[in-house]
Amino acid sequence: MASGGTGDELVFFVNGKKVVEKNVDPETTLLIYLRRKLGLCGTKLGCGEGGCGACTVMISKYDNLQKKIIHYSANACLFPICALHHVAVTTVEGIGNTKTRLHPAQERIAKSHGSQCGFCTPGIVMSMYALLRNAPEPNMEEIEDAFQGNLCRCTGYRPILEGYRTFAKDWGCCGRAANGPGCCKTEKENSANQGCCGKRGNGPSCCMNEKEENAVTISSSLFNPAEFQPLDPTQEPIFPPELLTQNSKPLKQLCFKGERVMWIQPTTLQELVALKAQHPSAKLVVGNTEVGIEMRLKNMLYPVILAPAWIPEMNFVQHTDKGIAFGASCTLSLVEKVLSKAVAELPPYKTEVFKAVLEQLRWFAGLQIRNVASLGGNIMTASPISDLNPVFMASETQLTLASTEGKRIVTVDEKFFTGYRKTMLKPEEILLSIEIPYSRKGEYFSAFKQATRREDDIAIVTCGMRVLFQEDSHRVQKIKLSYGGMAPTTVLAVKTCQKLTGRDWNEKLMQEACHLLADEMNLSPSAPGGMVDFRRILTLSFFFKFYLTVLQKLSQQLNGNNNLSEMLPSSYLSATELFHKDPIANVQLFQEVPPGQAVEDTVGRPLMHLSAAKQACGEAVYCDDIPHYENELYCTLVTSTKAHAKIISVDTTETQSVPGFVCFISAKDIPGSNVTGIANDETVFADDTVTCVGHIIGGVLADTQEHSRKAAKAVKIKYEDLTPIVTIEEAIEKKSFFKRIRKINKGNVQKGFEESDHILEGEMYIGGQEHFYLETHCTVAVPKGEDGEMELFVSTQNLTKTQEFVANVLGVPSNRILIRVKRMGGGFGGKETRNTILSTVVAVAAFKTGCPVRCMLDRDEDMLISGGRHPFLGQYKVGFMNNGKVNSLEVSYYSNGGNSVDLSYGVMERALFHLDNAYNIPNVSSLGIVCKTNLSSNTAFRGFGGPQGMMIAECWMHDIAMKCGLPAEQVRKLNLYNEGDLTHFNQKLEGFTVQRCWEECLESSNYHARRKLIDEFNRQNRWKKRGMAIIPTKFGISFTVPFLNQAGALLHVYTDGSVLLTHGGTEMGQGLHTKMIQVASRTLGIPTSKIYISETSTNTVPNTSPTAASVSSDINGMAVYNACQTILKRLKPFKQSNPKGSWEDWIQAAYVNCVSLSATGFYRMPDLGYDFDKNEGKPFCYFTYGVASSEVEIDCLTGDHKNLRTDIVMDVGTSLNPAIDIGQIEGAFVQGIGLFTLEELRYSPEGNLYTRGPGMYKIPAFGDIPSEFYVSLLRNCPNSKAIYSSKAVGEPPLFLSASVFYAIKDAIFSARRESGLTEPFRLDSPATPERIRNACVDIFTKLCPSAEPGTFKPWSVRA
């Protein structure tokens, strides 16, 4: 936090306590202030750009316009501290805690298992809390809307919604027994023995009926709502009375001066315009949602900021003759509220424009942003993808401008925006107000937006469209079509509008309009933003939707005095429907523990994650929450801006003048070795060449994060460009491969082809994936002052490699380096090795300065430098029979490894081991090659190559079905393995449950009946299509490097009987520590409350394997078990001599008799080892299986899709903890939805990553999960190969989300059939709106042909 501000006193309240700040720096955000100055670390930094919601707080203030106290959620990361004068802030710490009482919003998310890693949890709690302060009994829609600006990477959202659904007035009931007996609402004790799964309404396969049949009890109760504290709104903290009295006092202009920026908050319009005349380049800041981003991410500096928060003329709402006028500072939430009321009250013909504004606001950012962002700010930002400006342009909205010269009124027309982010306002002018007009009779208006993700995403193309008809006719009097996303400004399709004026609204007009628009809304194939074909097609699709919508309204309006309705086939009607959410429904079924299991034995029970309550209260400590040391320094990385170049010089002269600068570190400062990496092919700092954008060249140390950031920007580097290799295709062309090429061959492929009825060849590309753990990489290194000792707090899944690499770079033995990990805010493989690139730098910094050094990467740095899931290209040739039976497969996998080997070989090997998915292929020839490119090294990511390997299998499987004209599920089923079959790597399948999962999934999803309904739907709808797919998975469990399958544990029992447990695994949200405590509790026979895990550290359990490969519960569980057994053995004599004694008695006796109460445990998986050359041996201990069916609906015109329903049946053995296991299944599945349908990494052809934050990179949000989401754990399938008959679960379910991808492909197939296309077609992953739309070939796509590849330089490439 920059210091040294001067000026007025800033007065505000935080959690009821008054804060008076005398030295405010306007560049400080509320988030930084809370975390650093007030030590309130519950509010988290996930992105710093308003895109994740981890920093959500509640703001309360007296609103002069509404004349009441208002409460709203806001992003602390964008909230300027200076905007807090006379405002009250509530953080997660202010509403409840574990010491006194949890607030119901905290309690319910914790108990409903809605918190895994917990990093998103405080933000989600605060969004819910703010909603409850406004609506103590919200409806479900309000709850879902409240979370539009929150992301969670772990849970898959379902448990959060389900926990919070209990607040809803339309909750009705648990959905299980419809208010009948056993219903949560009517029964205090909601025992699963009474309730039913609700899934099949007590029908033939209802869980209630199955109970007897299978002699097991099935439960659908992962939590018990009857336990929840009621919400009592009267108990909420009151608004500080002092702020209410302040409100009646006269206002005085405020001024705060920081190191670089001055903030002035005038009290009158006269003052404001005078200031603007004095500082014409000053920025007006209202919500700071644009200026904040520009200053943080775009390196802009605005020395003078004017805050118009107190200007009455800019904060008003007035109904006029022509429409509704809003002061420019009105927030978007207020606009939404006022317009919604107007739409409800006014005649519909008057509110066409209002409805269009509301439709745009519905998908505008998240609620936290809309609560602070201003209407004026959106117009004046003049972004070409503003959602509101096309509406204002098409509706000819009028603006009032003001300056010292007076006021003037202008219209938002084609001349208003004069260039990229420029308007026709003079520098000294400000926007005072906006008048949104009423529509007239005979006037129609629509607005459309298409983005990558529906919720909280900026538009790819957005538009406002208006037509006015001559009285009582369908002849166009005036038409305005305005688009965003098609040029550097919002534009009007002037020529098209001219040509359409005076024409009748009919098919001919529509066709001509499309031709005209295709011509007028043209884009260069190299246009910034890319997606050129898609954007062009969207302009036509939107017009077509507008045409149909107007036709429909017109035909109703003209009372049948026309033949317009005949022009509208009924199958076209659904094309005009606006997106609506279906009510959510979900059930999770699991097998209850056997009758008679002791109550305190929690194994098999849905025990809450043991840190969940702390996480929900903001008390859980993550790496950056560790209090700052007195002499601590901050390190900012200096990284390459070139993908491949020689470093000519590094000039640090200008850093010296940055306040607080301490030193620059580089390779020269390394006391040990600069060589690092899993394959020793990396350096800690680049030597003389950089091999990717983001390659670490050095680090800058300063007293604060802000100073070190500024100093890092002052480092000047000169490069000599070398040619980069970015894509897999380029690497293949240039034969740029890493050395190890793997093959797995079985049978005789050639013979298999000869015996086949058909042979198909194809190719599929699967894009990479960013981990997007909510907590970015973080290290705090503390030198201990003697013998080279250093203690490092690291957010890592891999303590051993971190210790080894740090020791290596410092030139000390490993025994001087202590690595400690309490928990991570998510890992997903991204912290398995790549954290070391940061940890080693921070260690060098701490060594050089002798001071503690901290670095937590910003989201953009993290995304740039730490790599992600490997993109894959699969080329296949498959031979099969007429019935779809596969005979022979030849497949080559290429992955994009990036600039170092890291874990790429392992990832490729796992891909090859999974090339069969769950299918028996008699003859296989496969090849796996890792491409060496100039991208940041790609690394482990949940599934570790497995999903990519299986995805290609499903691609050729789908092609086979299309080619044979058979239902895909029939072909898949035909090819499934059977018990005892040998895989292509010759491992025998024992306990193969896929067939069981398949049948159960078919039945529970009612697959065949729904398939028929889908066919009917598709017949009746031309522009919306539905699709469905059922996909199996088989996932090999164990590290494929055999020696990693070992684990240790350390167990101390203290004389009071309490147990401190440590094991080799780390907690990253997956509930490992909770499961380990359950294992220890059962083994020792004591309650879980007596056992505690504090952290994972290298001085307690040495040489740990990374927490990865899904095996952590298996191997650490056994190690814990062994340690417990040792203790039990030692206690035996004392138990025997005092059989009625308590645990504490035996411990005391053992202690008094000098028996050690500390034990280690160790375990290694037996019989592992595979020989690639001989294709023999056993790579996996066992397999985890599952099957999912998914149904989707696509909008063929826009490429949008809805996930309607998913049913998953998963074999996780005998679950150690069904809540955690179901959480893993749902979380992995939703992460997979991101991989296969949403998340797209985009690079410049020069290898520069564009997608560096949540603004451009879209992980699934609340609205992306299937509306109906059913998960059941397969019953009676104990696994003899893991602790207490359980199975590994972390990675295997991820691939099941391929069912969504293939359901989309199925729907696209139906759309293509309308255009006469029935052959197999290529669909690469992810199935983004762009890919879906482009694949739905129709009259509109034909009007926008693609430019010839090679004739232009694209804006972006896929890696």
Ligand SMILES: Cc1cc2nc3c(=O)[nH]c(=O)nc-3n(C[C@H](O)[C@H](O)[C@H](O)COP(=O)(O)OP(=O)(O)OC[C@H]3O[C@@H](n4cnc5c(N)ncnc54)[C@H](O)[C@@H]3O)c2cc1C
């Ligand atoms: C996470 C996120 C999501 C977003 N999603 C969307 C989206 O879906 N659609 C979309 O269109 N936009 C989106 N935006 C952009 C942004 O929220 C809007 O443009 C917002 O309306 C800006 O308002 P503000 O009050 O925060 O502006 P500020 O940042 O305070 O100011 C923005 C600009 O407007 C100028 N300005 C403000 N008021 C006046 C005035 N009265 N007179 C003259 N100049 C003025 C300022 O000088 C500055 O240049 C998003 C932003 C974020 C951070």
Ligand code: FES
């Ligand atoms: S940290 Fe503020 S929204 Fe992500």
Ligand code: FES
């Ligand atoms: S629990 Fe939501 S991000 Fe981890």
